[in-house]
Amino acid sequence: MTGRIRLVAQITAVAVVAALLGLLGWKLTQDGSEVTAQLDKGGSPTAPTFTLERLDGKGDLDLASLRGKAVVLNFWASWCGPCKDETPLLQKGWKRWQGKDVVFVGVDVKDFRGDAKDFLARYGVTYPNVYDGKGSTVGRYGVTGFPETYFVDAAGNVRYRIAGPVEDAAELDAGIERALAPA
Amino acid sequence: MRTAALALIALALAAPAAASEQRPTAAELESELVCPVCETTLDTSNAPVALRMKAYIRTRIAAGDTKSEIKAALVDQFGPAVLAEPPKKGFELIAWVLPLAGLALGIVVVGLLAWRWSHTRSAESAAADEPLDPALERRLDDELARFEP
Numbered sequence: 001m002t003g004r005i006r007l008v009a010q011i012t013a014v015a016v017v018a019a020l021l022g023l024l025g026w027k028l029t030q031d032g033s034e035v036t037a038q039l040d041k042g043g044s045p046t047a048p049t050f051t052l053e054r055l056d057g058k059g060d061l062d063l064a065s066l067r068g069k070a071v072v073l074n075f076w077a078s079w080c081g082p083c084k085d086e087t088p089l090l091q092k093g094w095k096r097w098q099g100k101d102v103v104f105v106g107v108d109v110k111d112f113r114g115d116a117k118d119f120l121a122r123y124g125v126t127y128p129n130v131y132d133g134k135g136s137t138v139g140r141y142g143v144t145g146f147p148e149t150y151f152v153d154a155a156g157n158v159r160y161r162i163a164g165p166v167e168d169a170a171e172l173d174a175g176i177e178r179a180l181a182p183a
Numbered sequence: 184m185r186t187a188a189l190a191l192i193a194l195a196l197a198a199p200a201a202a203s204e205q206r207p208t209a210a211e212l213e214s215e216l217v218c219p220v221c222e223t224t225l226d227t228s229n230a231p232v233a234l235r236m237k238a239y240i241r242t243r244i245a246a247g248d249t250k251s252e253i254k255a256a257l258v259d260q261f262g263p264a265v266l267a268e269p270p271k272k273g274f275e276l277i278a279w280v281l282p283l284a285g286l287a288l289g290i291v292v293v294g295l296l297a298w299r300w301s302h303t304r305s306a307e308s309a310a311a312d313e314p315l316d317p318a319l320e321r322r323l324d325d326e327l328a329r330f331e332p
Contacts, residue, residue, distance in 0.1 A: 005295070079231040110219040110232055112239065112260055134262030135219060 034142030035150065035158050044157040044183070047073070047150065048140040052130035055108060055116055061130050063105070064156070070179035071152040072097075072104045072172075075138070077111040078119035080146040086165035087123045093172045094127040101154070102176055103127070109146065110135045151179040207250035212240050215268065216254070219261045 038045035051062040063071070074090055076083040094104040106129035108116040113131055120129055137143070141150060144163055149172075151160040160178045162171065203211060213225040218233035225233050225240075236257065243253045257265050269275035315323070 009292075077232065079235050081231070110261060112235065115235070133260045134264070 034140065036142030036144065036161060039158060039161050044153075044159055047071070047152045047156050047158050048137065049156075050130075050132075050137050052107070052132050052137075055113070055120060055129045055131050061105065061128055066103050066105070066152075067156050068101075068154050070102045070154060070176060072102065072176060072179075073107065073150040073152055074104065074147060075107045075109055075141070075143050075149070076147045077109055078115040079111065082165040083119075083147045084123075086147050087119075087125060089166055089169065089172065091123060091125050091127070093166075093169060093176075096169075097176060101180070105130065107132050107137055109133075109138055109143070149175065151175040153179045153181075153183065155183065157183070204250050207244060207253065209237065209241050209244060212244075212250065212253060213237060215266070216240075216257060217265050217267050219265055224267055 035045045035048065047063065049062070049064045051060050053059075054061050063073075072090075072093070074086075076087070090104060090106075097104075104127035106120075106125065106127065108119075108129055109132050111131075111133060113133065116129070116131060119125075132138075141148075147165050149162045149166055150158050153159050159181075160175045162175060166172045166175075210226065216225050216236065217223065218225055218228040218230050218236070220232050221228050221230045225237055239257075240253060243256065248256075254266065263270060263275065269278040271279055314320075
């Protein structure tokens with residue numbers, strides 16, 4: 001009987017250790033699969049898809065539905081100071097690139113819905129913006145701070161990233177041209 | 184008499200909880216909610232989003248909202264991760280159950296080990312009390328006698 005108890009205890013201990021090792025392996029794999037981590041290694045990772053509520057009340061926006069166009073994906077929040085400086089530049093960029101197979105999408109993260117709507121109205125933003133209050137996209141993209149902008153090509157692969165605010169029109173255009181360039 | 188005393192104790196414990204639910208203070212809510220960016224409780228954070236959440240909490244308290252209503256409104260915006268204590272339902276229940284299960288398992292293991300140890304000890308002492316085989320005892324006496332002066 002004692003031998004059986006010992007065997008069960010040993011099997012349990014081995015199973016627990018194996019489960020913990022599995023968890024560690026999974027976590028390490030997940031960390032390495034973030035868009036930012038893969039971009040830093042010189043790759044062009046697939047942009048993680050999402051379906052999120054639009055802040056203009058026009059239903060949901062599915063990132064996958066924008067395949068065939070280059071996407072400027074800007075992560076921001078109304079409480080973020082540099083986002084206030086960057087937004088007018090993005091709006092001007094949207095006006096310049098609209099109708100040229102380029103779509104701008106703002107992702108409002110960890111923010112109050114009402115504050116985000118006020119922010120968009122204050123800066124006269126007309127490109128689509130989605131609400132991600134829980135920050136479900138942050139980990140998958142590997143967003144390190146706000147604002148942060150990812151440039152996705154027509155095939156849905158991330159080609160370039162700007163951490164921090166986009167400084168000027170030339171920097172924004174260079175990112176878009178990378179997304180438009182053939183793979 | 185005993186029932187009345189128990190009822191009084193229950194009432195004394197329940198009254199502050201009910202008051203806290205109906206008229207929460209900003210300080211207690213800030214210690215029970217987490218800043219979604221820095222992941223510390225609001226009372227220890229000065230991140231811009233935390234400051235905005237603190238202002239929101241004060242507005243809602245002034246409007247007469249209960250603690251549950253304020254928490255629910257913040258969970259609706261930021262998700263359940265904004266709660267310092269995970270909810271006692273669904274997947275988050277694991278956070279409550281697992282430590283208790285671990286403790287119970289530990290108690291069982293320690294109990295089993297103690298039981299086994301005490302039984303081994305009593306078996307050993309029982310063996311020590313048993314009389315020696317007469318032949319072996321005679322031989323032992325002979326051996327000991329050789330060392331006597």
